[in-house]
Amino acid sequence: MNSLFLRTEKRVILRKTLRLFSLTFLALSGVYVQAQQEEVSSTALLNMPIGVSTISHEIYNLHMLIFWICVVIGVGVFGAMLWAMYFHRKSIGHEAENWHEHLGVELVWTIVPIFILVAMAWPATKTLIDLYDTSDAEIDIRVTGMQWKWQYEYLGEGVQYLSELSTSLDEIYNIEPKGEFYLQEVNNHLVIPVDTKVRFLLTGADVIHSFWVPDFAIKKDAIPGYITETWVEVTQTGVYRGECTELCGQGHAFMPVVVNVVEKDEYQFWLAEKKQEALDIAALTQVTFTMEELVERGEEAYLRSCAACHQANGQGIPPAFPALAGSAIVTGPVEAHLEIGVNGVAGTVMQAFGPLLSELDLAAILTYQRNAWGNDMGDVVQPIDVYNYIQAQ
Ligand SMILES: [Cu+2]
Secondary structure (H helix, E strand, O other): OHHHHHHHHHHHHHHHHHHHHHHHHHHHHHHHHHHHHHOOOHHHHHOOOOOOEHHHHHHHHHHHHHHHHHHHHHHHHHHHHHHHHHHOOHHHOOOOOOOOOOHHHHHHHHHHHHHHHHHHHHHHHHHHHHHHOOOOOOEEEEEEEEOOEEEEEEOOOOEEEEEOEOOOHHHHOOOOOOOOOOOOOEOOOEEEEOOOOEEEEEEEOOOOEEEEEHHHOEEEEEOEOOOEEEEEOEOOOEEEEEEEOOOOOOOHHHOEEEEEEEOHHHHHHHHHHHHHHHHHHHHHHHOOOOHHHHHHHHHHHHHHHOHHHHOOOOOOEOOOEOOOOOOOOOOOOHHHHHHHHHHOOOOOOOOOOOOOOOHHHHHHHHHHHHHOOOOOOOOOOOHHHHHHHHHOO
16 A cells, blocks of 8 residues: 555656656747747857947856856755755665754855855956946936937037937837837937947936846936936947836837947047037028928927827827817917927926927927817917027026
8 A cells, every 4th residue: 555655656756857847848949949030049048148338248247157156056055955865865764963053064154155155246346336437438428218208418519319219109009010120219319339438327307217228238217306327338339229117107118219339430420410410400490481391390290299198189198188189279379389389387297398309390390280180270380489489488
């Protein structure tokens, strides 16, 4: 009877072990197949990504060092345990030894871990210090998170622009199939040169956001009223994608980060072009546009900057975001409309767009709003009207 019981118990253990092995095998072959598809090594998929910045390499090396220390400890501890369990098992007649209050053992298991911990804390502290060392940066960029976009300002260069989601609302609402970079594409990329230390000064305009680019090993909160700092030196050109990683409201998923890392001379060229673009747009403030021109430009700019809240059809999502179709302000005197467009509504998520958009874009958006969705006001707001309104304050 007893031996029969033992035999079934052994069989259960055997079956469970086999099941564990086959599950592990299945999981690993899944990883292998995926690695083949993505043309990378299987270990690269299982392991932490190495990234493309100096600090990401340092973090990766630290991770591998700690990993191997853990492997050695794991093999030692489990090896000793399994060896003891097998060779001193009760069924071959072993008696348990009594090591209670054994001074030697207690000293060893206190002193050895202290050495191991110090050996791990030393390189970890060095990496942390490097991670926080934002000194000697060649380029300073202020990054402002706001609902739901990023603003990049190249300090001392006079270049500043918004980076807004460019995935169409039709893709988001499943009217069109989703593209390759669904929710990971923007109208204006952040551009930085390769092999150059760039410092990011992060802040938030409304709520807490967080700036995350996994390939750079950067993840830092952007907090209203504070400036937090981080830095990167990227060693490989390319396009890298990240996102806001602090839940910041309804459009949290709609503020990706896209960074172009380019050669140094290409960066200088881009910067010069960007400065010229700002001058050109500023010059357009003096130009009088036709209603058609404003409405056309305004629709595009509206979809980028306003539709996340007020919706493409101008119906908003009441009560959070009011409808602009038939709104008393949009169909009322231009002054009140300008006031909200330029200064926003304090204490609400309706931002002041005066400092964020060019006079031209804001004028085009307001003209579009006044003449879309049956508003039919028939009047236009010119860039110079926006300029004068801002100057008069
Ligand atoms: Cu955010």
